[in-house]
Amino acid sequence: MDDYRLIADQLADDIAAGRLRPGDRLPPQRAFARSRGIASSTAARVYGELVRRGLATGEVGRGTFVRASAPVSHPALAEPAGARVDLELNFSVLPEQPALLAPGLERLLRPAALGPALAPATITGPAGAREAAAPVLGRAGWTPQPERILFAGNGRQAIAAAVAALVPVGERLGVEALTYPVVKGIAARLGVSLVPLPTDADGLVPEAVREARVRAVYVQPTLHNPLGVTMPPARRAALAAVLDQLDIYAIEDAVYAFLRDEPAPLAAFAPGRTVVVDSLSKRLSPGLTLGFVVTPPGAVADRVAAALRSGGWAAGGFALAAATGWMADGTVAGLVRAKRRDAAERQAMAGKILRGYALRADPHAYHCWWELPEPWRAETFVAAAARHGIAVTPAAAFAVGPAHAPNAVRLALAAPPVDTLSAALAALAAVASGDYAGVE
Incomplete structure (x- = not known):
């Protein structure tokens, strides 16, 4: 039957209108079924449909929650670029972080801890x-x-x-x-x-x-x-x-x-x-x-x-x-160890994909410095990368004083998922080599 989809539509409208807010916990499925006069199996299908649409997430032992945001679609790496791969901001959020950090917040939800x-x-x-x-x-x-x-x-x-x-x-x-x-x-x-x-x-x-x-x-x-x-x-x-x-x-x-x-x-x-x-x-x-x-x-x-x-x-x-x-x-120490491994893997990936180019980087770092090949200039390369949905930072952003900025860009490697980062770096290598048609 399709009735469960109609109920899911109603909840989707509540989420879109803000009546259900990010992080709100949905009622237990049995309670939801009783409130709607539907079978428990139908309630389960409603919640499953919300998860399938990316509007909710289920957590074992805790329940079903409204998502903080809709899942990000896979970015386009060729023109026309409707999405954006961010190689400007350099913040890493590992997939396991929410589960690791949640207990620390739960400790503060007790009145004795929350007051102070x-x-x-x-x-x-x-x-x-x-x-x-x-x-x-x-x-x-x-x-x-x-x-x-x-x-x-x-x-x-x-x-x-x-x-x-x-x-x-x-x-x-x-x-x-x-x-x-x-x-x-x-x-x-x-x-x-x-x-x-x-x-x-x-x-x-x-x-x-x-x-x-x-x-x-x-x-x-x-x-x-x-x-x-x-x-x-x-x-x-x-x-x-x-x-x-x-x-x-x-x-x-x-x-x-x-x-x-x-x-x-x-x-x-x-x-x-x-x-x-x-x-x-x-x-x-x-x-x-x-x-x-x-x-x-x-x-x-x-x-x-x-x-x-x-x-x-x-x-x-x-x-x-x-x-x-x-x-x-020890949560911070554990995340530091994980991010060291993550940074090293991403840096190794960048070195492999951009092999042959003038790349300056530390194997431990989450960023690298790319001295661009001729005839590229930093500003035109940034514009060409943007047309492929990739944001990078020109050297001029870091330069102090009136001296001419180097002909280089910084690549921040931390933010995108690994597969997205790999595709973006490959696209930048193609742009640099002139393999993309229409590149200036």
């Missing part, structure tokens, strides 16, 4: 938060002292607080000549001038800092974005010496460092001169943000704390409570 989580949060977090965060942030024998850890809403806010604390309005912040694009916006809002500093195969050139006359340096020593370079220990030690000689501080962005065990952070070489900024977004997902600032002792710690408070950049209480549980029970 809904209270205003402080930049030092609830009891146990700093102790849970310290091993998550540590690596290569370095672990921050818990009392040195402050919490922000996300990594960008952590960077903004560090810049605000270290560089007065109108002063200069040194950055790698190619840097994280958000830093440019943060500096502009804070009235800070960026000074591009040269890099080589080992990262930021320390002597360039000496000559730049800056108040502080923002640097990405591990898995630099976009170049993928990781500073060797000797370069870190040399930079630490310059910081000490000039009596200035470094802001060490460690957001991608969780993907590598070695080397020790710049903070291990210059513990009194380094403010470490990090976040959970890459380790977990973009919808679960929490930023960290690890301060050196002394007045700088007070200035960073004041910047977090005055900027309104403290973490939300619920997010901080959830993250504390995930950090303490």
Whole structure:
């Protein structure tokens, strides 16, 4: 009989109109059958039809829930492109994550736990938060002292607080000549001038800092974005010496460092001169943000704390409570191990598909830097990729100052499903080689 489809249509209308919202649990099938005056077998067919349409999902032992969104269709990789493969944003969400994270949220649904989580949060977090965060942030024998850890809403806010604390309005912040694009916006809002500093195969050139006359340096020593370079220990030690000689501080962005065990952070070489900024977004997902600032002792710690408070950049209480549980029970550590494997597999795939091209990448990274072949220019390549439904980032997005941006693009490998990523990389290789008809 087709009656079950009519009932499924009614529920689909309720979902579309918002009367049933994402995450709502549908009644147990027997209760639903009684409320509708239908057989239990018909109710089962109704729920099955909603799952088939992608409007609901069944979870063993828990019930049937309205989906957060309709499933994404397989993207088109040839013209005309109606879908989009995102190789711009670099966030990984593994298929097993929802099941791993759900118990941590369920803990907070008890009234005794939910009450404190809904209270205003402080930049030092609830009891146990700093102790849970310290091993998550540590690596290569370095672990921050818990009392040195402050919490922000996300990594960008952590960077903004560090810049605000270290560089007065109108002063200069040194950055790698190619840097994280958000830093440019943060500096502009804070009235800070960026000074591009040269890099080589080992990262930021320390002597360039000496000559730049800056108040502080923002640097990405591990898995630099976009170049993928990781500073060797000797370069870190040399930079630490310059910081000490000039009596200035470094802001060490460690957001991608969780993907590598070695080397020790710049903070291990210059513990009194380094403010470490990090976040959970890459380790977990973009919808679960929490930023960290690890301060050196002394007045700088007070200035960073004041910047977090005055900027309104403290973490939300619920997010901080959830993250504390995930950090303490090993969920974050487990996801880090899984994402290291995932990044290595994706990077190996990119190297294989784009073999023969000038690709710069670390085997541990979730991104790679592609120096394009002639006659391509970055802007025209980005446009050609977009016509095939693929979004990539041109070098100009990362360039600081008036110098001409390299003829290159960054490929973010983390977001698409593996099969989609493989197809997208193959399509980009074909575009680069001119195999697609109509490519400029």
